Amino acid sequence: MERPELSITVEHAPDEVIFHLAGEIDVLTVTNLSTLVNEVLGDPPARIMLDMAGVTFCDSQGLGTLVVLSRKAQHARSVLALANVGDFLLRVLDITGLRSALMISSTA
Numbered sequence: 001m002e003r004p005e006l007s008i009t010v011e012h013a014p015d016e017v018i019f020h021l022a023g024e025i026d027v028l029t030v031t032n033l034s035t036l037v038n039e040v041l042g043d044p045p046a047r048i049m050l051d052m053a054g055v056t057f058c059d060s061q062g063l064g065t066l067v068v069l070s071r072k073a074q075h076a077r078s079v080l081a082l083a084n085v086g087d088f089l090l091r092v093l094d095i096t097g098l099r100s101a102l103m104i105s106s107t108a
Contacts, residue, residue: 006021006023007021007023008020008021008036011044016046016049016050017045017047017062019033019036019048019049019051020054021050021053022055022056023049023057024055025055026059026062027061027062033069034065037069037072037073037080038072039091041073041076041078044073044078047078047079047080047081048078048080048081049080049082049083049105050066050082050083052089054068055086055089058092063096063098066098066102067101069097070102070103080103081104081105082103
C-alpha cells in the first residue's frame with residue numbers, strides 16, 4: 001500500500017500565516033501538520049489559515065487534529081480558520097457535528 005502524502009506550503013503574510021494543504025490529512029500525515037502549526041503558535045499571528053483546496057481526504061485523526069489545533073490557536077490568542085473547504089469535508093463536519101467547532105472562512 002502506498003503511503004498517503006500531505007504537501008504543506010507555508011506562506012507568511014502580514015498578521016497571518018497561510019498553510020496550503022494538498023493531499024490526505026490522516027493518521028500518517030497529521031504529525032507534520034501539527035508540528036508546523038505548533039511552531040507558528042510559538043509567536044502566534046492574528047490568524048492562521050489552513051487552505052484546504054487541495055485536500056482529497058480527511059480521516060477521524062485528521063478531524064481531531066484540526067479541532068485540537070483550533071483550540072491551541074485560541075489559547076494562544078490567535079484564530080485558526082479553514083478556507084476552500086470541499087463539499088466532502090463539509091459533509092463530514094456536518095455529520096460528525098464538528099462544523100461548529102471549527103471556523104470556516106469563505107475566502108483565503
